[in-house]
Every structure is written in C-alpha cells, then in structure tokens.
Amino acid sequence: MATLKKIPLVLMGCGGVGRQLLQNIVSCRSLHANLGVHLRVVGVSDSKSLVVASDVFTKEFNDNLLSEICRLKADHSSLSMLISGFGGECQVFLDSDLRGKLLEIASLLGISTGLAFVDCSASSETVEILTQAVDLGCCIVLANKKPLTSTMEDYDKLVSRPRRIRYESTVGAGLPVIASLNRILSSGDPVHRIVGSLSGTLGYVMSEVEDGKPLSQVVKAAKSLGYTEPDPRDDLSGMDVARKALILARLLGMRINIDSIKIESLYPEEMGPNIMSVEDFLSTGLPLLDNDIGERVRKASLNGNVLRYVCVIEGSRCTVGIQELPKNSPLGRLRGSDNVLEIYSRCYSEQPLVIQGAGAGNDTTAAGVLADILDIQDLFP
Amino acid sequence: MATLKKIPLVLMGCGGVGRQLLQNIVSCRSLHANLGVHLRVVGVSDSKSLVVASDVFTKEFNDNLLSEICRLKADHSSLSMLISGFGGECQVFLDSDLRGKLLEIASLLGISTGLAFVDCSASSETVEILTQAVDLGCCIVLANKKPLTSTMEDYDKLVSRPRRIRYESTVGAGLPVIASLNRILSSGDPVHRIVGSLSGTLGYVMSEVEDGKPLSQVVKAAKSLGYTEPDPRDDLSGMDVARKALILARLLGMRINIDSIKIESLYPEEMGPNIMSVEDFLSTGLPLLDNDIGERVRKASLNGNVLRYVCVIEGSRCTVGIQELPKNSPLGRLRGSDNVLEIYSRCYSEQPLVIQGAGAGNDTTAAGVLADILDIQDLFP
Structure with missing residues (x-):
C-alpha cells in the first residue's frame, strides 16, 4: 500500500458541527485510506482553550482523544479537562495564550505542509487569526459565515489564494452550492442571477402560512419543533440569510458589505430583542403581524403566486426578503425546510440550474x- | 503579476463539444489569468489526424491556430489542411502515426507536467490510449462516455489515480452531478439510491405523452425540433441513458458492465435499425406503439402518477426504463428537456438532494x- 497523504488540520469550534466533524473524521478512517489520505488533527480549540498535539510535526490526536474531546464538549465541559487524562499527548493553552499558539502552529506547519485551519465556530473573532494564517501559507475551510461577511479587506485577504480556501458549508450546509458556482464561473459561464431560499426555518414558515395558518402559530410550532433559534427573531430578522447572500454575491464579484444589503425583517423594530422578551414577542408581538402576512399571502394567491423568503442577487443588487413567486417554479413548489437555489447563467438562461435539499443540520x-x-488534498505535499 | 500555472493539454475529438471547448479556452484567457492559470493546448486530434505543437515542451497553439482549427472542423475539413497555413507552428500526423505520436507526447509530458488528455470524442477507440496515458502520469478529462463504460479492467485503470480523472460532462452535461457525488462520498455519507432522468430527449417525450399526445407524433416533433439523434431510435433504445447509469453505478462502487443493466427500449426488436429504415420506423412502426404507451400513461394517472424514463440505482440493482412516479416528486414535476437527479444518502434520506437543469448541448x-x-490545476507543477 502506498503511503497516505497526510493532511494536518486544526479545528476551531467544538459545537455541534465541530464535534460531528471529529466523529466523521474518526469513522471515515478506512474510507479515506482507500482514497489515499489521512487527516491528521493536531489541534482543537473552543472559545476559551486550545489543545495541541505535543509535537505538531510528528504527533497527532489519536482517535480515542478525538472521541474524548467530543464527549467532553457534548457535556459542556472545558477542553482543559483533557490535561489529566491525556497529559503526554497534548498540551492545553488558555485564554491569552490561545491566539499566539494558533499562529505559532500556523507558522510552523503552514508553508511546509499546507496546514488547514477549519473554522466550525460561529464566532466573529476568528477572522483575525484566519487572515494571518493565510499569510503563513495555511489552507482555510469554513462552516463559519462570519469571517467571509466581515470587511472587504478581510474577505480579499481570505480569498487571496482562491485554491486554498473552501467554504461550502456556509451556504445551504452541505448542499453543493459554492462548489457548483465555482465550476460555472471557472468555465467562463457568467452567472447573472441567483434566487435562493436559504433558510430552512423561513422556508418552513412561508410554506405553512401559505396554507392559511397564522404566522404567530406557525412560528410557535416551528420553535417547539426545534426548527428555530432559541429566540426565533434570530431567524425572522433575515440576518442569517443576508450573510449567506453576501457570501454568494461576493463570490460573483460584487464588492459589497452586509450593510449594503436590503434586508426585510419579518418583525418591526419595536418588537426587537432589546425591547421585548422572547415570551412577550411570541404571545403579544407576533399575533399583531398575522393579518398583514395573511393578507399578502391571499393577494399573491390571486395572482397564482406564493410568498417565499428569498435572497435575490442580480446585477449589482442583492436583496433579502419576501418575494411573490410563481407557484409553479422550483422556489414556489418548495415545501418544508429544504433549501433551494436557482442559478441563471448563459448556459442556464431560460431554465435555471437548480440545487435543492436539506440545508441545515450538524450532520450535513x-x-x-x-x-x-x-477537496484541497492536492495542495498538500 | 505572479507567473501563471501552465496546464498542458491534448484535445481528442473536434465535434461540436471539442470545438466549443477550444473557443471557450480562447475566450476565457483573461478570466483564467485572473485565476492564475494558463491552458496550453499542445495537440488536437480528430478520428483521422493529429496536430501537434512543433515543440511540446516550449510551444503551444496560439489563439489564431485554435480558431482556425474550429473553423476547419466546423466546415468538416481535415486537420491536415493546417500544414499549409501554420507549417512552422505545428506538425500533422495521420492514421497509423496518430496513436504512437499521442503516446509519445504522453510519455514526454505526463510525469513531468501532468499533461491532461481531454476526450471530447464519441469514440470507443480512445480508451486504449487513455489507459496507457494514465500509466504515463497524465490526467484524464472526459466528455466521452465510452471509455468509462468499457470493461471493468479499463475502468479500474482509468480511475486508478482518482484525483487525476474528471468526467463531469459524461452525465447531465455540465450539471454538477459527478462533482457533487464525489463530495458526498468523500465525506463518508453513503449514497443508497439515485433516481434520475438523464436524457433530455426522453424527458421531453415522456412529458409530452403525459399531456395525451400520441408517442409517434411526439417523437416526430422532437426530431424536427432537433431534440433527437438523426435516427431517434438511438435515443429511444435507452442505451445512452444506460451508459450514464453505468458511470454513476460504478462511481458508487458497483462492479458491473453495461450488459448487466436491465434496459427497457421504447421500441421492440422487430423495429430495430437493422430491420427497418428510419422513415419506415417513423411512419409505420412508431404509430403501432401509441396505444400501449397511451394506456400506460392513463393507468399511471389514475394512481396520481406520471411515467418517466429514468435510471434507478439502488443496492446492487441498476435499471433503465419507464417508471411510474408520484406527480408531485421532483422527477414527476419535470417538464421539457431538463435533466433531474435525486440523490438519497444518510444526510439526504427523506428528502433527496436534487440537481436539475439543462443536461445537453455543446455549450453546457x-x-x-x-x-x-x-479543477485539476493543483496537480500541475
């Protein structure tokens, strides 16, 4: 058997996605060996601590340690608990040492091995380390949307070596959205319009109100089904969709920031989180919005249309909000919590290229x- | 500006797709320069001749020569006509010298530069050269389905270095089908079922007969619209769909040959090309099939279903033919000539991952x- 290509990586973020990733790395060992690669985890960090292999050149976290990290973090324990059990194999760094140590690993392994920084956090703090890691020759893989939706300056730095960054899971979770757009763009087929339903939560909400249910009931049901964030306004504000739209717009070459996107919130400012508690919002705020949405649904229906909460990227325009769309279009037919993206280009001009499927969940x-x-394995020696 | 990464390539096949590729290579020069790459065409072959740059190490076809090749081949002229106009820049090899010269280029450039052999022909003859080119360190890019649907031995050889082969355009034209499946598989998400409508022609035919039109009229209309091969039986036999299904099945790990696939032909053997002329088939053969298909359409409709000509890959089974499917599924809703693929895996278990769009045409x-x-640029030095 030929030697396996080793891909060293540091994981930032041990929430649901990060833990699932570590579990998948362990369970895919033999699959990846068949593909000729071995993923070598040399560091894992959460917001407060960093665990690093005792020698990042020659050592790595073994599968027991990776499983132990998953177990600890699922219990909301600190990574520093690892000191006791796996003392010899890893070192733990806390708080103020964390950033310096991450950059030290980047400078040790970046240029020589193409070390991958994998950001599965939801933090806006990682962008500083990531941009510096790029300069140190590292590859970047993101599930975290925040680094790509920061300033244009940060964005330009992150994508300055376009082959060394991947961020499929920032839009539509595992759906092949970014990979497909990159393929279309690199083939010289200009993308002139993207319309997408990129929030499973809002997709569910809009298809339920279409059936005549009051918005307030639908949102409460969605919350109790676990479809929404603890505060449903985090979904209803449209900000999460706007971040995804910004990532797509920038991929198409638009040089805009999040505040240049017109975002329609499903609730008015006076029902915002600083003014109203979640309970008040659900019990007294939301019901005040039922009539308006219900009326819009009925009006759309008279035109043979339905309402969808979508992002539209076209020309120099990027908007996020409710649109009236033909009932008989891929987006109009959408039910439940699937994501859908319609891509219009020269090759897909009359009928779009459509990508549809589950767009959320730790697993995907x-x-x-x-x-x-x-996908970046060829960059490693 | 940093030096551009040079990707040397040899194009086999100058039909519509091959010519479109050369035109796109020329028109994408500045786009690709921005991406840091330069495509260096060092050879072009059709079935009878091969044009090669005078020195494959240092020279390449300039854009005038590439355009001239497109012009010649669009006029159905021979590549040997190039000797006169571009004598100094390229050499022409004919017939018996063709294979030897291709292998010579492969051995000169394969290991040192990762030369890409791009097969846009529809020939079953190229597989021999391609398998040898793999041994010589070359990369392989295929629009031609035949090499991948030959024996398992040939297939194993072609994919023996999986990062060095790409064949997106063999299934669904430019739709991101193979790339997406590769992503899903490499992430350890097992694909357990694929259902696809992979023939624009048969997609059109089935959605028209669904509207109550007789099969014979629909096929004649499709032929006059240019949707079918000159002999529509090439589409109606299902063989083209079967080749695509075989490529997908082998990608999922099934070790089968084309003759292990159950293929339903839309016409009986006694109306085959060796027995009936195209004219007789259209005027007297096809109308005899109208009632049967019409009856099947009506029966399906009573169950709320529609008929679609699909491939189904599941477990160890790979079949190609007419299936009754729910009207309200992505495949059931399909109209016109779009291709659709539904992928079911652990992550996409209840609702499939769906990829839909134009699945034919030289452009896409x-x-x-x-x-x-x-996509293979990182393999080049």
Missing part, C-alpha cells in the same frame, strides 16, 4: 466541511 | 469539461 454541515477538506 | 457540455480542467 459537517459532511460539507469534510468534503471541502478532501 | 464544453463548460463542464472546462470546469473539470480547472
């Missing part, structure tokens, strides 16, 4: 991250 | 080939 998000890591 | 097929070439 982590799968997208793992596919990204495998 | 050539775009898929070009994206494949860009």
